[in-house]
Amino acid sequence: MMKRLLPGCLLSSMIIFTAVAADLKKGDGAPDFEAQASFGGKPFAYSLKESRAKGPVVVYFYPTAYGRGCSVQAHTFAVNHDKFTAAGATIVGVSLDSIDRLNEFSADPNYCASKFPVASDVNGRIANAYGLTVDESTIGRKDVRGVQVDHGSIARTTFIVTPDGKIAAALGGLKPAENVAKALEAVEQLAALSKKISE
Template sequence: MTKIIHLLTTLSLGLATGLAQAALNEGSNAPDFKTQASLAGKSFTYSLKDALRKGPVVVYFYPSAYTNGCNLQAHTFAEQLDKFSAAGASVVGVSLDSIDRLNRFSADPDYCAGKLAVASDADGKIAKAYALSVREAAAGRKDTKGQDIDHGFAERTTFVIQPDGRIVATIGNLAPVANVQKALEVVRGLSGKGS
């Protein structure tokens, strides 16, 4: 009985604090967004609507540049970008990092390698539009470069969006590399270009 009470208390606390918030599901319309982004260290205005005119888009939300899992995920997307392009899709990462931080991250050969566009959602509005939870960084949290992290974290979730704006896959609860591989599998399924 004590275990059941503890479980119910934990669940109700999670619901009350928004931790149990669910991401938008397959079949939902993807909220459009326009924001500052960076590619190879250069800022530009990213528009989801414009990107969808060219084909499917993989929008992946990640907690923070220069953190272990996010570094690995960005590096893996950058390494696999040619495969996404061959299947007709583009990829953009979205985090609550500042555009200055993303300029460095996007150009870093160990992470985005000048290939992968990453967009700034500094106020978390884009993540929240996709029904993702956003939490504040713990005080004193440092990144892998030893710098303070002074922004919130969106939960790691990837959306594959068709050109009509409909979400065809919501990918969460996977390790960074598995997340990228699942997104590639979905995109290849859309294009009919298998592995």
């Protein structure tokens, strides 16, 4: 029994790569959430609790679907999806976008490419639970397609959530591709630590 408990305890003690302006930090409990999400253009009910039961989850908050940096980030996550899977991790994006926008974004081969789900947090409830605030001043901006965005934005922030529901790393203040690289580094460290413990 003790051997079973050790991985979760040790995995939760990972370092924070970059400080973020969020209330939650390494070792804190990650708020579980359920939300309408889209995967491959199809809506479904996403549950963080169910996802983390299978392994670490990369929960990444981003300003908007089809945003300039958000498009780079989604594409980079999609391109590196197999590496996250090899480390035993899953990915979920969270934004203030409506499910209709996310259906397009999740299936778009240039962005999410049907590799991972993106969840709709239209009222900012999930973001707020993670200590992130909504910037309403960005309402009315245009995305990379020239379509007006009718919601505010959340700062680009990524949390690595362990199977026992703890935050192993929090990443903020990074460029989109760097954010993905640091998230991959974090889950690969978790995988290596878990393997070492089980040997």
